[in-house]
Amino acid sequence: MEPELIGRKALAVNLSDVAAMAGIPRAAFVSLALPKSGGQALAEQIFHGLQSLAEEFEVVVAGGDTNTWNGPLVINITLLGEPTARGTVFRGGARAGDQIVVTGSLGGSLAGRHLSFTPRVSEALALHAAVDLHSMIDLSDGLGTDLGHVLRASGVGAVINADALPIHCDVDRGLSPEQRIDHALGDGEDFELLFTVSPHDARQLLTATPIDAPLSLIGEITSADGLVIRRANGREEPIRLAGWQHEFDG
């Protein structure tokens, strides 16, 4: 990978996290552990990629730390954001009857756009200003996993309509419809927003959308436990809420 894109992505995923709470990103603290050989040139390239995205989002790189070591490259970014007057949006506010909406389209991100995506900061703020967002998350680990976080935090369940999923054109068109849906559900690194709103607010958003990105109504929050996917033939299948686990061996 190009170091500029690594630096860009390191900041972009943090911007996406702030977007997921409808926050305004303000200040980044960037720390690098650099390999001793070639570290200085690498640091400059990483910073260059990071800085252009920071400028785009009016984020100040306000500090951090730089070290060298005999290990591989490590980047850590702490990004501080500020809530708007409407407050912060959390994962835990989904209510039975809410409509589930996603921005953009899903799947196949690792083919390339995971390095170049534009975090949905302005979209989140525009949505937050337009309607009452009950819950929101950014799709980093895959829709199934990330929606699972919302459901657990909110103590609710959900039904997703497979046919309603906006499948990205990066997902291989040679696959079967079911396989393509699985990619949209599981690939991860889409960095789109998933949020839940009342049916009234969902209708309002879909008839007069306040953002440029597409919005798709993909399902509904239920009072039942768990996440169910409704296939095109009407069949409903439970999706195991694996959740993202730290990969500890012991």
Added chain:
Amino acid sequence: MEPELIGRKALAVNLSDVAAMAGIPRAAFVSLALPKSGGQALAEQIFHGLQSLAEEFEVVVAGGDTNTWNGPLVINITLLGEPTARGTVFRGGARAGDQIVVTGSLGGSLAGRHLSFTPRVSEALALHAAVDLHSMIDLSDGLGTDLGHVLRASGVGAVINADALPIHCDVDRGLSPEQRIDHALGDGEDFELLFTVSPHDARQLLTATPIDAPLSLIGEITSADGLVIRRANGREEPIRLAGWQHEFDG
């Protein structure tokens, strides 16, 4: 090293940095890259050590990130501090004629106390409240190097009286006096404060010290370039201001 002490030190060095600016530490963001094998237990121990120091200094661990990888342990902490009403103290404010003062004693820290030192947060605040601190730094890389940072940032020089250096009892007593002084000047990781004040304020501090730690007047800021050490026999030797360099090979 014990993981608790690693976690403690990771926060302590950051607290020392905030102390060096006479700031009040407020919130820490802690990120870990953990080895996959045994990572979870390691994380808990590190956090335990860190958390007890955070509580001692009323610092909130407000966020961070945890990952696992096939690499060695990495800890990064971003610590946010707040200035008092008297403002922030910088490295660049030393003036010719200032007296140079250090807290505590120097050298031999790597024998053990680099893991267990108490950062001089309350001392820095008490000094800042009592007198007009022209410049301040914490001694992490060794007095010679860190005073060098102050001199360069302030555009001044300094004379240090070798006999006035408070040598820590951790420095081997079997060494020659000159060797012991070299340890006090160069060992690093003392995490004491070095600051410069007017002669009037220096006298005030030494007659009615506002802190429990010892204060030593070790020298004077000059308008000449460079750092000079005055030996017991009156001989003056320049000290090369190496400065801390990132160890890049290429």
